[in-house]
Amino acid sequence: MTETAEQDPTKVWHKTVCVLCSANCGVEVRLDGRSITRVRGNKAHVASKGYTCEKALRLDHYQNSRSRLASPMKRLPDGTYAEIDWDTAIAEVVAGLQGVATRHGADKVMYYGGGGQGNHLCGAYSSATRRAFGITRRSNALAQEKTGEAWVEGRLFGTHTHGEFEHAEVGVFLGKNPWQSHGFDEARRVLKEFAASPDRTMIVIDPRRTESADLADEWLAVKPGTDALLLSALIAVLIDEHLLAADWLAENVVGLQETVAAFANIPVTAFAARCGVDLDQIRSVANRLATAESVSVYEDLGTQMSPHSTLVSYLQRIVWVLVGQFGKPGSMNAHTSMAPLFSYSASGAEPRDPVTGGQIISGLIACNEIAEGMLSDHPDRSRALFIESANPVHSLADSEKFRQAMREAEFSVVIDIAMTETALEADYVLPAASQYEKAEATFFTLGFPENRFTLRAPILDPLEGTLPEAEIHSRLVQALGIVGEAEFAPLREAAAEGLDAFAEAFMNAAMTHPELAGVGSVALYETLGRSLPAGMEGAAVLWFSAQQVAMKFADAVRAAGHEGEGPALGNALFEAMLRERDGVVFTRHEVDRSWDLLKTPDQKIHLAIPELLAEVPKLVDGPDARTTEEFPFVLSAGERRSFTANTIIRDPAWRKRDPEGALRLSPADAGELGVTDGARVRITTPGGTSVAVAEVNDTMMAGHISLPNGHGLGYSPAGGEAEVYGVAPNELTTLDWRDPIAGTPWHKHVPARLELVSP
Numbered sequence: 001m002t003e004t005a006e007q008d009p010t011k012v013w014h015k016t017v018c019v020l021c022s023a024n025c026g027v028e029v030r031l032d033g034r035s036i037t038r039v040r041g042n043k044a045h046v047a048s049k050g051y052t053c054e055k056a057l058r059l060d061h062y063q064n065s066r067s068r069l070a071s072p073m074k075r076l077p078d079g080t081y082a083e084i085d086w087d088t089a090i091a092e093v094v095a096g097l098q099g100v101a102t103r104h105g106a107d108k109v110m111y112y113g114g115g116g117q118g119n120h121l122c123g124a125y126s127s128a129t130r131r132a133f134g135i136t137r138r139s140n141a142l143a144q145e146k147t148g149e150a151w152v153e154g155r156l157f158g159t160h161t162h163g164e165f166e167h168a169e170v171g172v173f174l175g176k177n178p179w180q181s182h183g184f185d186e187a188r189r190v191l192k193e194f195a196a197s198p199d200r201t202m203i204v205i206d207p208r209r210t211e212s213a214d215l216a217d218e219w220l221a222v223k224p225g226t227d228a229l230l231l232s233a234l235i236a237v238l239i240d241e242h243l244l245a246a247d248w249l250a251e252n253v254v255g256l257q258e259t260v261a262a263f264a265n266i267p268v269t270a271f272a273a274r275c276g277v278d279l280d281q282i283r284s285v286a287n288r289l290a291t292a293e294s295v296s297v298y299e300d301l302g303t304q305m306s307p308h309s310t311l312v313s314y315l316q317r318i319v320w321v322l323v324g325q326f327g328k329p330g331s332m333n334a335h336t337s338m339a340p341l342f343s344y345s346a347s348g349a350e351p352r353d354p355v356t357g358g359q360i361i362s363g364l365i366a367c368n369e370i371a372e373g374m375l376s377d378h379p380d381r382s383r384a385l386f387i388e389s390a391n392p393v394h395s396l397a398d399s400e401k402f403r404q405a406m407r408e409a410e411f412s413v414v415i416d417i418a419m420t421e422t423a424l425e426a427d428y429v430l431p432a433a434s435q436y437e438k439a440e441a442t443f444f445t446l447g448f449p450e451n452r453f454t455l456r457a458p459i460l461d462p463l464e465g466t467l468p469e470a471e472i473h474s475r476l477v478q479a480l481g482i483v484g485e486a487e488f489a490p491l492r493e494a495a496a497e498g499l500d501a502f503a504e505a506f507m508n509a510a511m512t513h514p515e516l517a518g519v520g521s522v523a524l525y526e527t528l529g530r531s532l533p534a535g536m537e538g539a540a541v542l543w544f545s546a547q548q549v550a551m552k553f554a555d556a557v558r559a560a561g562h563e564g565e566g567p568a569l570g571n572a573l574f575e576a577m578l579r580e581r582d583g584v585v586f587t588r589h590e591v592d593r594s595w596d597l598l599k600t601p602d603q604k605i606h607l608a609i610p611e612l613l614a615e616v617p618k619l620v621d622g623p624d625a626r627t628t629e630e631f632p633f634v635l636s637a638g639e640r641r642s643f644t645a646n647t648i649i650r651d652p653a654w655r656k657r658d659p660e661g662a663l664r665l666s667p668a669d670a671g672e673l674g675v676t677d678g679a680r681v682r683i684t685t686p687g688g689t690s691v692a693v694a695e696v697n698d699t700m701m702a703g704h705i706s707l708p709n710g711h712g713l714g715y716s717p718a719g720g721e722a723e724v725y726g727v728a729p730n731e732l733t734t735l736d737w738r739d740p741i742a743g744t745p746w747h748k749h750v751p752a753r754l755e756l757v758s759p
């Protein structure tokens with residue numbers, strides 16, 4: 001449909017995406033002034049094809065929230081905030097960072113964040129600020145969920161793998177509820193297709209009978225925290241019943257014997273009993289996996305945030321490798337990236353954090369070790385925090401500890417659109433333009449054989465008083481005087497001539513001025529960015545990504561329809577990204593060629609990880625449950641539900657259901673405690689105490705209780721004092737409850753006690 005600006009402006013559909021989860025579904029929105037009045041799926045979008053879930057319809061609560069910031073803020077000695085102008089803010093932030101660097105060294109500043117579910121360009125621009133200020137310590141939310149998985153994938157494949165659920169004959173969801181949490185395109189449609197097709201099988205491994213489990217052919221109702229037993233038994237059955245893809249393994253896998261040997265003495269009957277899944281069901285699943293044409297597996301927080309987290313990431317991969325499910329249509333595949341979110345180490349040798357001694361995976365300090373390190377008396381501890389597009393006071397384990405760490409810090413600055421829990425502890429808060437007010441994109445590009453990328457154009461001007469992060473970082477970097485007009489002017493002239501001239505000039509400049517290359521993203525913004533259409537300046541950094549992609553995957557980029565050689569191919573891809581509001585396919589591979597993307601030295605799968613194989617026999621002695629007499633329940637702290645979206649929307653009015661975020665418990669437990677729907681219950685854990693409204697829910701297993709994520713945010717509907725709605729899950733969690741390898745928290749397995757407060 002083509003509609004023009006001559007029409008009633010409130011009737012025009014503007015193309016963008018929903019920013020509430022990583023699926024980033026393409027949407028079209030109508031505006032009335034600055035309000036988003038209607039939202040519908042964009043049928044022409046290259047990935048989502050018109051699909052959305054119910055959350056997208058209420059995006060105005062993100063764009064126009066009362067907690068939006070419209071001025072830089074400075075914390076006063078009494079803890080209140082005063083508005084300051086941008087020039088003062090930039091000067092004082094620069095002085096604050098330099099002060100810490102002078103007193104303790106620039107490496108004592110930690111950068112946290114750099115993007116959320118819909119915005120990764122701030123992270124790309126922050127690289128210039130980090131380089132300019134000498135900031136090397138870094139972390140983000142990936143280091144509280146995905147670093148254990150990344151460590152395992154580095155060892156096995158040297159890269160990331162992802163399933164192709166749309167075409168898989170068998171889909172396995174392990175601690176993952178895609179009906180609510182998505183994670184791949186058109187999730188609910190794909191789940192319904194599994195359910196409707198007699199030839200395809202969906203397997204869900206989850207203690208709760210989730211919406212996804214309800215649609216599954218096989219629901220393995222594992223006891224919380226015992227997935228390592230279930231998967232070890234499954235592997236032992238595959239081996240015992242000779243269900244391995246022997247020829248394929250001989251050709252493609254190194255370390256098979258060593259791996260198989262570790263499962264030789266698994267007492268499968270005992271393991272099945274201990275994890276609560278019938279051995280017959282485990283056998284039937286093993287046979288189904290072994291006979292399927294294609295299998296795709298998705299593990300998520302249910303196991304990544306439970307005991308044995310990194311081990312489980314490994315075991316589930318052993319399962320699908322043993323049945324030969326890599327490198328074919330509908331199976332697990334490696335993929336390209338517009339800009340990789342992770343770096344992978346094939347040796348597993350990772351540096352250690354100088355303060356906590358914890359493993360730094362993919363350059364990220366484990367989230368649970370940030371406050372721990374900062375609150376220690378170690379001479380090398382971080383003394384300052386630079387936080388961008390993240391709310392760690394709310395989202396990391398033990399909110400109180402993170403608050404303390406921020407108050408202890410000698411300097412802190414937060415870049416956000418809203419006055420968040422984290423902003424409320426910072427010395428300076430810089431207000432960003434929202435994701436609908438600037439060029440934006442995410443690097444959640446996991447597709448294979450086709451991989452897609454969507455660059456969004458702003459649908460509104462920045463709210464007065466706010467700036468896009470690209471501009472904020474540019475001002476911070478330029479304030480140091482490392483680069484400026486002298487370096488930018490010739491590049492701007494080249495950009496005005498066109499991309500070919502710019503490519504040549506930029507490459508030359510980067511070679512002759514290393515300081516320019518160091519702050520490359522800001523240099524691109526100030527030069528190429530200035531020649532892009534108004535509002536799209538921030539897309540400039542993607543020119544570099546397009547060039548990298550074209551260099552690394554030239555044939556696949558051409559197969560996706562972009563033409564040229566060398567820099568011209570990168571330019572063609574960049575132009576397509578700039579032009580296409582429905583997203584572009586940026587790489588297309590032959591379906592069996594994801595082997596080419598493996599980064600192990602011989603491009604084979606290196607299956608044996610001795611450190612983790614050594615953990616398998618130890619499972620025989622347990623422990624299975626981590627509960628105690630004092631804390632007899634397992635609390636899943638942070639479940640994804642139909643109206644949760646991390647802390648992206650603060651206004652509680654956006655929720656159509658479950659406004660307070662109920663504590664779910666089984667009818668059996670409710671009966672025993674005398675709890676009925678709507679009763680108030682007190683939850684106590686080793687980390688703290690909170691009161692929640694109860695929901696008796698027959699999808700819950702006895703002994704297992706759950707609270708939603710993203711609740712417990714301060715918000716003031718009337719503009720007065722902020723009130724807190726619901727339970728903030730990390731008021732109940734602790735720093736020490738974490739994976740021994742990756743340091744990631746066990747939020748889905750928090751020992752807890754429950755008491756009835758009022759019926």
Ligand SMILES: Nc1nc2c(c(=O)[nH]1)N[C@H]1C(S)=C(S)[C@@H](COP(=O)(O)OP(=O)(O)OC[C@H]3O[C@@H](n4cnc5c(=O)[nH]c(N)nc54)[C@H](O)[C@@H]3O)O[C@H]1N2
Binds near residue numbers: 222302642646
């Ligand atoms: N609606 C919505 N969608 C989201 C988000 C959101 O906030 N709201 N956030 C996004 C983000 S950042 C992420 S990382 C993803 C996370 O997406 P998911 O990981 O799918 O979400 P969760 O609900 O946290 O956990 C998944 C499941 O793990 C189960 N589980 C709990 N304990 C265990 C266990 O011991 N073993 C097993 N096998 N399962 C267990 C829970 O019952 C739950 O059904 O969601 C994304 N999508």
Ligand SMILES: Nc1nc2c(c(=O)[nH]1)N[C@H]1C(S)=C(S)[C@@H](COP(=O)(O)OP(=O)(O)OC[C@H]3O[C@@H](n4cnc5c(=O)[nH]c(N)nc54)[C@H](O)[C@@H]3O)O[C@H]1N2
Binds near residue numbers: 729733
């Ligand atoms: N107990 C428990 N804790 C959890 C989880 C759990 O299951 N249980 N889940 C964890 C997981 S998987 C994740 S990923 C994390 C997520 O936690 P975080 O990484 O902290 O991410 P969000 O809550 O999404 O916060 C994103 C921030 O970005 C801001 N923002 C939005 N748009 C923009 C923008 O354009 N620019 C800038 N600068 N800021 C913007 C929002 O206002 C918000 O403050 O939470 C984790 N915390």
Ligand code: SF4
Binds near residue numbers: 022024025053056
């Ligand atoms: S919240 Fe729903 S509509 Fe929005 S991106 Fe995720 S799946 Fe798509």
Ligand SMILES: [Mo]
Binds near residue numbers: 141145
């Ligand atoms: Mo996440």
